[in-house]
Amino acid sequence: MMDKVTMTVPVTLAHTASTPISSPTFLIGEDGWCTAQSQRIPATLNMPDLPELLNVPEVRHEPSPNCDPRPQGISVELLVIHNISLPPGKFNTPFIADLFCNRLNYDADPYFEQLRPLRVSAHFLIRRDGGVVQFVATTQRAWHAGVSSFGARERCNDFSIGIELEGTDYEPFTSPQYVALYALTHALLKRHGLTAVCGHSDIAPGRKTDPGPFFDWVQYQQAVVDRRAQVLTTPRLGFPIEG
Numbered sequence: 001m002m003d004k005v006t007m008t009v010p011v012t013l014a015h016t017a018s019t020p021i022s023s024p025t026f027l028i029g030e031d032g033w034c035t036a037q038s039q040r041i042p043a044t045l046n047m048p049d050l051p052e053l054l055n056v057p058e059v060r061h062e063p064s065p066n067c068d069p070r071p072q073g074i075s076v077e078l079l080v081i082h083n084i085s086l087p088p089g090k091f092n093t094p095f096i097a098d099l100f101c102n103r104l105n106y107d108a109d110p111y112f113e114q115l116r117p118l119r120v121s122a123h124f125l126i127r128r129d130g131g132v133v134q135f136v137a138t139t140q141r142a143w144h145a146g147v148s149s150f151g152a153r154e155r156c157n158d159f160s161i162g163i164e165l166e167g168t169d170y171e172p173f174t175s176p177q178y179v180a181l182y183a184l185t186h187a188l189l190k191r192h193g194l195t196a197v198c199g200h201s202d203i204a205p206g207r208k209t210d211p212g213p214f215f216d217w218v219q220y221q222q223a224v225v226d227r228r229a230q231v232l233t234t235p236r237l238g239f240p241i242e243g
């Protein structure tokens with residue numbers, strides 16, 4: 001069994017001052033909605049610290065209609081990492097949230113026409129600045145995985161949580177995104193019985209490529225997983241969280 005008490009997530013914000021600013025702490029409530037806990041403000045606060053303090057990740061709730069109850073008796077076991085940008089390669093647009101909330105203006109970009117029939121969502125989006133948007137309660141089923149299988153189990157939406165990183169297959173994700181992802185993963189581990197993390201490409205090979213080659217699985221695993229956990233021998237299925 002995973003020893004949750006001794007599990008640590010070594011996350012610190014990139015910070016140049018001598019006093020480290022603690023990482024964001026997220027809490028997933030009983031209702032499956034995430035909130036950010038208050039930051040620990042350093043006692044010796046210098047003015048140069050202020051921009052970083054103002055830039056700490058936040059959690060915004062934008063409830064999506066694209067969700068439904070999980071099947072009875074099915075618990076959350078898998079965390080799926082994705083990337084998305086709309087239009088592809090463009091960052092900091094409102095269009096991802098618009099798509100997930102069924103309010104996308106399909107005329108805003110030629111690429112959007114093909115999205116018209118889609119009704120999709122993810123539980124979370126982590127934007128380039130590390131800001132977190134939650135669309136679906138973790139207790140509910142979001143529509144992020146599509147046709148998928150984790151080992152022999154199909155329909156991964158039933159038993160997974162989906163996190164979208166704003167990004168592409170062609171460039172690195174940002175440090176604030178990793179900081180937020182570690183903190184969010186830690187909060188999800190506390191709330192749900194997650195047993196593994198994988199990429200969308202692992203559960204829909206040939207159909208999906210995200211989160212792509214620039215996602216740093218090694219750094220992520222080191223930040224999240226208990227030292228006793230071992231990497232699966234089949235890397236296509238991500239890594240287990242239980243030791």
Ligand SMILES: [Zn+2]
Pocket residue numbers: 081082083144200208210
């Ligand atoms: Zn995906």
